[in-house]
Amino acid sequence: MPTIEDVIKVHEKVSALSNAPLAIIAGAIWTFIAITFIVFLFKERNKLSLKGLIYSFFSLVILFSVIGYLSFTIKDYQFSMNEKKWEENYLHPYLEALPEKKEYIQDFSQVINHNDENITKSKYRDNDAQPIVVEISKDPGSAEKKMLIQVIVQKEQIDQAYLTYKIIEEDISDEYTKDQYYETVLHIPSDYKIIAPTK
Incomplete structure (x- = not known):
């Protein structure tokens, strides 16, 4: 790795x-x-x-x-290396090996109209991923009660929603920073409904 x-x-x-x-x-x-x-x-x-x-x-x-x-x-100059090869051979294996963090969520709702400055951005290895913006209320014991975040929603046979994500140790570039999340997934109970994102 x-x-x-x-x-x-x-x-x-x-x-x-x-x-x-x-x-x-x-x-x-x-x-x-x-x-x-x-x-x-x-x-x-x-x-x-x-x-x-x-x-x-x-x-x-x-x-x-x-x-x-x-x-x-x-x-x-490494003429044999380009952005795509760097992502495939270095960035993606590094992100894949990072430990996944997990936080339980008390409540969540999709936000259609939002200010991009207040959103915690999420990056995904899959360039076709289309995250939506949700406002989440974290566990009462958490210092940060509510936050806007980009997520991929995944329904599962669970009782309580939770968030999984990864963070990097240092800024890599302006595009890949430690202030954003990576591979962020909001796991929700299968009977919950989320409004489909609108363009």
């Missing part, structure tokens, strides 16, 4: 790929400048003074340093 550090590290490399075209273009330009400068030095070698040779040497050192840095930067 990948650790949170692995997930973050590979995601940073995937995000860095957006800079790859610029790095490649910059590398090509600096290589062209270096070749042009070397050709110039070769043609003008007999006309250059000692001072000119020293300046030329330092200019070449700077040019090759820049080209070397860009070459190592381009070499470090």
